[in-house]
Amino acid sequence: MKTLIVNVKRNSLDDGPGIRTVIFFKGCPLSCVWCQNPEAKSPSQEISFNKENCISCKKCFEACEIGAIDFSYKYRIHRDKCNLCGNCIDTCEYDALEFTGKVYDIEILTKLILKDKRFYENSGGGVTLSGGEPTLHITYVNELLKELKKDNIHICLETCGYYNREKFNNLILPYLDLIYFDLKIYDSDLFKKYCKISNKVIFQNFENLIQDKKVEVLPRIPLIPKITATKDNLTVLANYLKCNKIKKIGFLPYNPLWLSKTEYIGIKANYTHSNWLSQNEKKKIKEIFSDFEFRDF
Ligand code: SF4
Numbered sequence: 001m002k003t004l005i006v007n008v009k010r011n012s013l014d015d016g017p018g019i020r021t022v023i024f025f026k027g028c029p030l031s032c033v034w035c036q037n038p039e040a041k042s043p044s045q046e047i048s049f050n051k052e053n054c055i056s057c058k059k060c061f062e063a064c065e066i067g068a069i070d071f072s073y074k075y076r077i078h079r080d081k082c083n084l085c086g087n088c089i090d091t092c093e094y095d096a097l098e099f100t101g102k103v104y105d106i107e108i109l110t111k112l113i114l115k116d117k118r119f120y121e122n123s124g125g126g127v128t129l130s131g132g133e134p135t136l137h138i139t140y141v142n143e144l145l146k147e148l149k150k151d152n153i154h155i156c157l158e159t160c161g162y163y164n165r166e167k168f169n170n171l172i173l174p175y176l177d178l179i180y181f182d183l184k185i186y187d188s189d190l191f192k193k194y195c196k197i198s199n200k201v202i203f204q205n206f207e208n209l210i211q212d213k214k215v216e217v218l219p220r221i222p223l224i225p226k227i228t229a230t231k232d233n234l235t236v237l238a239n240y241l242k243c244n245k246i247k248k249i250g251f252l253p254y255n256p257l258w259l260s261k262t263e264y265i266g267i268k269a270n271y272t273h274s275n276w277l278s279q280n281e282k283k284k285i286k287e288i289f290s291d292f293e294f295r296d297f
């Protein structure tokens with residue numbers, strides 16, 4: 001599988017300590033109905049259309065030799081016809097069309113990351129591997145981390161926890177300084193319903209990391225209304241974390257703006273909740289986790 005990267009975000013203050021560069025890998029083994037980064041879900045290349053930038057000049061229509069562009073179609077491009085030739089992207093002068101992933105040579109990516117080394121050092125920051133799921137690209141990540149560790153860069157991994165433990169322990173874990181480990185739904189049937197795979201491996205991997213104590217692990221819970229952010233799920237997760245002697249946690253509050261991103265890549269969202277968490281919902285969540293240390297949200 002070719003490793004594609006959706007975005008390299010410099011100067012981030014939200015994805016770990018200090019100033020960080022965040023690498024968003026493309027592809028995830030889970031398929032959560034609320035995925036906030038839908039463009040990073042598929043490991044394959046996709047074409048994205050942003051209608052806000054489009055002036056309807058129709059140059060892309062003329063450039064497409066196979067008739068995949070359709071101005072009467074809601075998502076503009078018939079993805080089942082499109083062969084990803086890129087002619088329309090080259091023609092568009094308004095950045096309304098683009099590919100969703102890019103191949104980065106390790107050397108070029110390392111150089112780009114090291115441009116901000118001074119900021120990492122002064123702020124206690126570094127690099128965060130995000131996605132999608134970085135561990136899906138284990139060989140590439142291993143090569144990248146070996147390069148970054150030559151410059152002693154602090155590395156944080158954001159993971160869904162679904163990975164092969166042996167490969168992870170050999171190729172990724174030795175280079176990590178911090179792991180943000182997502183725990184979404186405790187009940188295995190509900191997890192399967194909303195994320196399409198079993199959560200058994202995820203909880204096993206989490207417990208192994210906690211027991212091994214080789215690296216700091218911060219469990220994080222995405223707060224998705226009516227799915228993860230229910231009283232039942234949060235209560236059972238809080239009890240589970242207490243049993244594992246966890247004192248500090250993170251939250252990922254729901255951001256409904258992801259819904260517009262599904263339109264960009266031409267997919268219909270099955271989960272369409274469009275509100276932010278209310279103050280009352282937040283208050284109840286904080287009460288359930290009152291025994292834990294967490295950043296306010
Ligand atoms: S070329 Fe770009 S701006 Fe023109 S119609 Fe196509 S997407 Fe819109």
Ligand code: SF4
Nearest residue numbers: 064082083085086088
């Ligand atoms: S990428 Fe090529 S085939 Fe796909 S819509 Fe654009 S011009 Fe047509």
